[in-house]
Amino acid sequence: MDLLDFARGPALYFALAVFALGTLWRLLGILLLPWGLIRSPAREGSPSPFSSALKGIVVKLWPHKEFMAGGFFTFINGYIFHLGLAIVVFLFVPHILFIKNLFGISWPGLPSNVIYAVGVITAVSLIAAIANRMTSPVLRLISRVDDYISWVMTFLPVLTGLLAVSHLGARYETLIALHILSVAAFFVWFPFGKLMHAFLFVFSRAMTGVRFGHRGAQL
Amino acid sequence: MTAKTTTAGVAYDVHGDMSETDRRDAAMKGFVREFGAIAAAHMESCVRCGMCANACHFYVATGEPAYTPINKLRPFEQAYHRHAGPFAPIYRMLGIVPSVTVEKLEEWQRLIFDACTLCGRCTLACPMGIDIAELIKEARHGMYKAGLIPERLQLMDRTTKAWGSPATPAEDFADIINEAGEEFGVTMNVDLPKADYLVTVAPAELSEHTKALADVAKIMNRMGLSWTYHSEGFEASNIGYLNGDTELQEKMTRRIIDTAIKIGAKTLVLPECGHAYGAARWEAARWYGGDIPVRVIHMTEFLQEAVNSGKIKLNKIDATASFHDPCQLVRRGGVTKAPRDVLGKLGVTVKELQNHGSLGVCCGGGGGVVSNVRADPIRFKAFELKRREVEDAGADRFVTACGQCRITLTLGAKHFNWNKKVESLLELVADNLAD
Structure with a gap:
């Protein structure tokens, strides 16, 4: 078994198993705790908990202008690398074929040169994010090891992907193998660090949405 | 009570006769008891983006990174991961997350009590929707159990019990x-x-x-x-x-x-x-x-x-006024329209502050901060944010609907020799009842 076979075989399946079980474990570990349901009467005319939850999830997509002065970079750069990652992961034709092989579903992709450009923008945005984290006094203070590991786990697949597409640094098969291994590492780390926010944001926002909606307060 | 300072020079108060271990265990029990699904989801969701700093009047007024709201929860977060989170047994077994030390709790007393008014503006800034203010209130439960609250709050506790x-x-x-x-x-x-x-x-x-x-x-x-x-x-x-x-x-x-x-x-x-x-x-x-x-x-x-039902009639005040939105009433209570309705019935034209309604800036004294003299210096700095907004709005009068806000703002005005009376909405109504 060569490196590529190992990467797209046992390594990837192991990583996906850790990802699935770890994510499930972490979600259940949170959601099976007592919920402490709200017992006070809701404000008259307040929306249903479902509407409030939905509103909480949607409203938090965009910050209030009052917080833009200090948070503009975080907001804009956050959007750039999140959208960049989504485009590169889900709209690159080889990725779509890979997913089709695994799960049997597919959709149309974007031209490779567009994906390459988006990949470069994403990489630059991620570098800007880590530079900001390492230089901002607030971010340096509140950062945990998790923040740096999660950054590495996110950046490596982008970097190895760009190298593979550019045929830079090693044989193509080796680059692809390294790319898949970096994705496997991402999946293994996912349940244990802040990458979990990809799932948790729904619950976190919805819970506060319900709390505020119940009170007739604005989020 | 004993007033002490940490080795880093941070002032804190200690109450009750407990060993350090008992004190720490009491805090942990108090903390861990709070972790239901909502608190846990919120503890788990932080991406450390720092957006909450921009919402905190104490951070904005001082530029001190320690006042970043999520930082105020650090011992609480550590306790959560060690004792209540989904991976707590693994973290304990491998020693990845150590026990919270008493020294850390002592150091954090000023952040949990002096530098947080529970105003919840950070909750509105958090892109993950973490209700940071609620978590800090819950962290206070553990600090109380450990006898690690500011003296003035302990005094009020004793007096209220008696x-x-x-x-x-x-x-x-x-x-x-x-x-x-x-x-x-x-x-x-x-x-x-x-x-x-x-x-x-x-x-x-x-x-x-x-x-x-x-x-x-x-x-x-x-x-x-x-x-x-x-x-x-x-x-x-x-x-x-x-x-x-x-x-x-x-x-x-x-x-x-x-x-x-x-x-x-x-x-x-x-x-x-x-x-x-x-x-x-x-x-x-x-x-x-x-x-x-x-x-x-x-x-x-x-x-x-009372005014909407027509059961009382009011004399019109020919004036403009800015309204200071009390955080627990407006941002965390949803009562935004009511005070403006009442001011409207008084014939007052409201000149809104730059930050108003649910996004209003806290007076700086809520959550017991105004009673905690140790917090006076940062409270006065936070007051300057409000003062600037009131002056910029340029209204004749300055009204609020919370006695604590009124006291805090009046103390701030006195400290800076600012000639602006902070008025009560209730008092305005009572003074202008029409015959």
């Missing part, structure tokens, strides 16, 4: 009410056996703001309502809500709710106090242990009902 109020013994309450009636020429109702409305008070109204006691009576009498103050249940500010003493919070909640039920009141009217609204309107059922058969409303909501 007297039923941090301001006055319950047996003196009726005298204070009657004296206020005599002083302001208003007929007072106190300790009536039956009434439709039970009116409660905040500590400031039993000292600096006694006119408020008479103002409520004046309006209630004009409306011809069946109402009373009551010595058995009068204190609504609920110190336990602020200082983390959950037993006291429950006791103070029961006292006013039980009194309302006893006298057959249909409505419990809370005073012009933000935290009273948080404690009684949104948390009373939790501590009471079931549905409450009494409607609980804030004074501002009562005034809105």
